[in-house]
Amino acid sequence: MTAPFTDLAGLRALLQELPAPDAAAQADAAARNAQLTKPMGSLGRLEELALWYAGWRGTSRPRLARPQVAIFAGNHGVVARGVSAFPAEVTAQMVGNFEAGGAAVNQLARAFGATMTVHPLDLDRPTGDFVTEPAMSEADLLAAMAAGWRAVDPEADLLVAGEMGIGNTCAASAIALALEGGEARDWTGRGTGVDDAGLARKAEAVAQGAARIVGESDPLQVLRQLGGREIAAMAGAILAARHHRIPVILDGFICCSAALVLHRAAPGALDHAVAGHQGAESGHARLLEALGKAPLLSLGLRLGEGSGGTLAIGVLRGALACLSGMATFAEAGVSDG
Template structure:
């Protein structure tokens, strides 16, 4: 699939006139849930999850058959400031590992029946150091979001977007601070496990990068100034999924930052998304609160790659198995009180 936009104006147009969930399917799923052989509300959030999914898929009794995991990779100029525990070369090395099927997200995608594709974006051309100037040109931003859009299979019935990019927690922290306020320490964690001096350098880079924007809050401009190509691609993929009415499970801190850009650009744009998990990255809980998303899981994960989102596919599969497979009181011959 190709991207439907070729410039920033076309991209902004895609943030408007968004399709909504099917209200009739949502109501029918609610009615079905009320007749299943269980006390009302006994399956907790699984019930809400199944009803949410039913609305976006347009059927009261949905099945999850074609989940898709997409992983985007990009390199960051800010890495030269010593903000990561790993060198930039690891990005390309991990792309090779994804392609060979050796990463954690490969195993989780396979475990839950998801197809997985990997999309490296100009790894030989890192973004600019956002402390000194814009990370991307407008053309770079549009192209990266277009890669994300084009990566989404219109026939998929669930999307998980993941990332790989040494230095991208630094970029994500700067985006979050620029859009949500606060100080750099609020938003900056250890990422790949950077030591105390590295964390201090990272905090300084985030603070200086945001200060350079002089209060700019336009979400796409913030993404252009501070973001990475893989972060932009995740935003493009999540946006494409909304237009295709494909439900989304958000991954961790970096994916949630990509989602935050969309959320600030068009409130309500993430109605088709749930948060897969709360990661161990220190600011992720704060970011989920800003998005208004309660995580499905909280297991101390901090790997990225889409791994937490992929793991949460299992929760959604469980919710749908119960919702669509359980008997009603009438079918089972059980008294409903």
């Protein structure tokens, strides 16, 4: 499937032409929820989650049949500064592990009935070192976002976007700092497990990268200057899902940095997305607050790879099973008071 944009103007147009949920289906789902054999509101956020999903899928009794997990991989020039505990070669090695079915996210996707696709993006051509130069050219940015768009199965009924890229928590931290402000230490965590010296190098790179583009207010340009191909691809995939009316479960800190770009580019751009979890990476809670998203889970995860978002598929399955499968008071012959 070809992405419907060839330049930034076309991309910006898509950000201003965002489909809305089906209000009638959502209202019908809410009416059904009010008649189910339980006290109103007794299932808490599960009820909200089911109604949200019903609106985006256009049915009052939705079922989850074709969830998709799409993993994007990219390499980062900033890794040469010693900001990661692992070398860049690990990115390609982990792609092989995904493709062989050996990673944690493979197991989670299988457990919750999701198909999983893996999309390496020019791994032999790392992005520029964002401390001293733009991470990507405009052509690189557009190509990566188009790759994300194409990766989304239009027949899917849920998307989880994940990533692999040594050094990408550094890039995500720089994006968050540039778009949200604060101090580099507010957004910079240990990622793959850097020691104190590595954390200091990482925070310095984040600060210098954001300082290099101070005054840049265009979120897409911030992504181009500081991001990675896998982060851009996740943004493209999340945007494609919106245009296909496919609900999205956001993963961790890196995925949420991609989502932040869309959120700042077009208010409401993430209405079709929920936060799967709050991870242990420093800055993720603050980033979720900036997105206005309350996480479904909080289990101390910091793996990335779409793992937390994929795990949250189970919560969504439970919510939909209750809305669509429970009996109403009338059907069960139970007095509703």
